[in-house]
Amino acid sequence: MDWSTVQLWVGALLTLMIFSFLYKDNPFYKFAEHLFVGVSAAYWMVQGFWQQIVPNLLAKLAPGSFENIIEAARGQQPELVYIIPLILGLILLTRLIPSIAWFSRWSMAFIIGYTAGSNLPRYLVSDFIKQVEKTLALPLVATHADNWLQWIMYSVSNLVVFGGVICGLVYFYFSKEHTGAFGRASRAGIWVLMVAFGASFGYTVMARISLLIGRLEFLGSWIRSFT
Amino acid sequence: MKRTIPILITAVVGGLLIAAYFVPAPFLASADRLIPDFFNIIAAFAFVLGGGNLLRVHLTKISRRDHEWIYSVVTVAGFLVMLFAGLLKLGTGEGGAFHWTYDLADGRLLYDALYQSVFTPCQATMFSLLAFFVASASYRAFRAKTPEATVLLIAAFVILIGRTFVGGWLTAWIPEPFSEYLHIPNLSAWIMSFPNLAGQRTIQMGIALGIISNSLRLILGIERSHLGGGD
Amino acid sequence: MGFLEKLGRLDRRWIFLLIAVSVTIPLMLQRPAPVKPSPIVRNLYTAIDALPPGSKLLLSLDYGPSTVPENDPMAHAIARHALSKDLKLYVMTIWATGPPLISNLFETVIIPGFPNKTYGEDYLNLGYKVGNQGLIQSLTSDFRNQYTQDVGWGDIAARPVGQIPMMSTIRTIKDFDFIAGIGSGQPGLKEWVQFAGDPTGTPVGGGVTAVEAPLLYPYYPTQLVGLLGGLAGAAEYEALLVENHPEFGEAAQVALIRMFPQTVAHLVIVSFVLLGNISYFAQRGRRRK
Structure with a gap:
């Protein structure tokens, strides 16, 4: 039996073990679930080590020691600035030692500082300013169309986006009581959001079915291997 | 040491990155290059931390003979086999020792063989289970109890049918120019591109404002709950 | 009762x-479903189709085995399209689960479908680096500092980027003519828009799982050229590809066949x-x- 056959059989048996959960929780499912947790944690750890720590940290700090593994390190000078992420990375691991775990906050602070500092301008530009621009730039009366229906629909569609965004924002504005015209706008906002949620639901169903198709195709290829 | 230094680190790192986005100064450009670079490396150490934590939790469970500890043995065994196969780049063939220059996705490595035969089927099947649960939930819980729920239901129906060829067949009889909008696949595309877009944009702008304000609170040191106690 | x-x-x-x-x-x-491409898919196809030969297309496979049935057909169709148009194809991933998917793309699409194309001159495997959006941000300022070498392919060993013909003109993400992200969550296409497309002006398009697709519509069409939403989006792209390149045959109709069930x-x-x-x-x- 060659490796590919072993792999196919192991894969198929684990697939069936996990599908057995559909009948009820059982030891086969638990076995596969726990195996998956262990294997995936190690998978990530190995990826982090070989794809980042070795080529982008160790090979930059001590290129001579790694030139047989990382070709790009050959003939390079050490870049001592990378001592900083090395120290912060090692400090992060102090979290595993309860007595000095508080040290890891320094590395966490760097991670949080990076995430906050990089996200703030990008969310501001891509997800806020550009969205406001795109909403306000919509012509509420269509300027060109091939026929009368298209003209009406272009205008209605743009109005749906413009009005929908305004009403949706009104719904999320909680500092004023939702009564009168404000309340009606808020109610319209709910309807727009409901259409969006309906679309999301439809797409979610679609996604889940696609994944099942993939697994059944795999089981099909396993069954075909019997012949 | 426990709170002041982390607050300072967050403020300096975050502040530099924000400044670098808006101010074209060479010093800030260097910061903008190095900080993400350092972040990527520290993130790799976080993977090691994750693995170490998992090992600690499950070894504790085994040593205490906790409820269902035997499954923790499976987790630890899977973890160690995958870890050594990957770190030592063990091969599957004859003379399969340490292939230091092979890529991790090379089919000749045991690490890749375990990925293909254990990781892939487990992860893919776990997610595919959701197909069954989403069908069951649709049957049991998706009710048109209110006008809002009815709107949601109708939108979902149009999308579900409109994204398939049956939607086209069902409304093939609609004449031009009305079919441009009422043909179910076209109606589904319209829902996605206009009312859905409006709803999603509203949510997206709200999330953006939340992220912006929270980022500012973190950088300015107003938000400190993640630091825990101690000075 | x-x-x-x-x-x-x-x-x-x-x-x-x-x-x-x-x-x-x-x-x-095993019957392909009759599928009519929607405007958002057609836009992506047209944008890639309009790139002149020799243009540099960065294809990022940011997903894992859990969403392969949806994402693989998208990545494979775009790779086929790019190589048939003589574009330079750079394949990478910002997901740890991505490298084996790149190998699969090479094994099942590029090697059998394009035997006259050469590794390192027409297509390249850059592999995976840790960092999520941090990685994308690094690439906008210095691509070569992150990718000091490629991954290689089969018996072709990894080489420093300075020795790879395809990398001679690449310094930052701005040097690419198109970024195609195929994703299933965070980080993914959204981060490619926020961290690469919007700051540098490089056109971004791609495909995501159906779960994520509705969330990305606000970016379309100015920040996101086009979008393949789930298996249906992949099938629509395949339909366009097969219509214009019938030589690809049944191998390029995976999503179309899946659309029937x-x-x-x-x-x-x-x-x-x-x-x-x-x-x-x-x-x-x-x-x-």
Whole structure:
């Protein structure tokens, strides 16, 4: 039996073990679930080590020691600035030692500082300013169309986006009581959001079915291997 | 040491990155290059931390003979086999020792063989289970109890049918120019591109404002709950 | 207990069985579904099609085995399209689960489909680096500092980027003519828009799982050139590709074939929701009497 056959059989048996959960929780499912947790944690750890720590940290700090593994390190000078992420990375691991775990906050602070500092301008530009621009730039009366229906629909569609965004924002504005015209706008906002949620639901169903198709195709290829 | 230094680190790192986005100064450009670079490396150490934590939790469970500890043995065994196969780049063939220059996705490595035969089927099947649960939930819980729920239901129906060829067949009889909008696949595309877009944009702008304000609170040191106690 | 009440209390395992059957039987037929491309998919196809030969397309496979049935057909179709147009194809991933998917793309699409193309001159495997959006941000300022070497392919060993012909003109992400992200979550296409497309002006397009697709519509069409939403989006792209390149044949119709069981399952779920509601309203009406 060659490796590919072993792999196919192991894969198929684990697939069936996990599908057995559909009948009820059982030891086969638990076995596969726990195996998956262990294997995936190690998978990530190995990826982090070989794809980042070795080529982008160790090979930059001590290129001579790694030139047989990382070709790009050959003939390079050490870049001592990378001592900083090395120290912060090692400090992060102090979290595993309860007595000095508080040290890891320094590395966490760097991670949080990076995430906050990089996200703030990008969310501001891509997800806020550009969205406001795109909403306000919509012509509420269509300027060109091939026929009368298209003209009406272009205008209605743009109005749906413009009005929908305004009403949706009104719904999320909680500092004023939702009564009168404000309340009606808020109610319209709910309807727009409901259409969006309906679309999301439809797409979610679609996604889940696609994944099942993939697994059944795999089981099909396993069954075909019997012949 | 426990709170002041982390607050300072967050403020300096975050502040530099924000400044670098808006101010074209060479010093800030260097910061903008190095900080993400350092972040990527520290993130790799976080993977090691994750693995170490998992090992600690499950070894504790085994040593205490906790409820269902035997499954923790499976987790630890899977973890160690995958870890050594990957770190030592063990091969599957004859003379399969340490292939230091092979890529991790090379089919000749045991690490890749375990990925293909254990990781892939487990992860893919776990997610595919959701197909069954989403069908069951649709049957049991998706009710048109209110006008809002009815709107949601109708939108979902149009999308579900409109994204398939049956939607086209069902409304093939609609004449031009009305079919441009009422043909179910076209109606589904319209829902996605206009009312859905409006709803999603509203949510997206709200999330953006939340992220912006929270980022500012973190950088300015107003938000400190993640630091825990101690000075 | 009446029929409608029984229907309301149906054991969920019957529903599971029906779903399994409704997917399995049409899947066995292996028939491609007739699919009509939507404007958002057509836009992506047109944008890639309009790139002149020699243009540099960065294809990032940011997903894992859990969403392969949706994402693989997208990545494979775009790779086929790019190579058939003589574009330079740079493949990378910002997901740790991505490298084996790149290998699969090479093994099943590029090597058998484009034997006259050369590794390092026409297509390249850059592999995976840790960092999520941090990685994308690094690439906008210095691509070569992150990717000091490629990954290589089969017996072709990894080489420093300075020795790879395709990398001679690449310094930052701005040097690419198009970024195609195929994703299934965070980090993914959204981060490519926020961290690469918007700051540098490089056109971004791609495909995501159906779960994520509705969330990305606000970026379309200015920040995101086009979008493949789930298996249906992949099938629409395949339909355009097969229509213009019939030589690709059945190998390029994976998503189209999957759309047949997908359609049947959609109809079954719609029927479930209708039945569930009929049962609910019938019981409510009886209770009111």
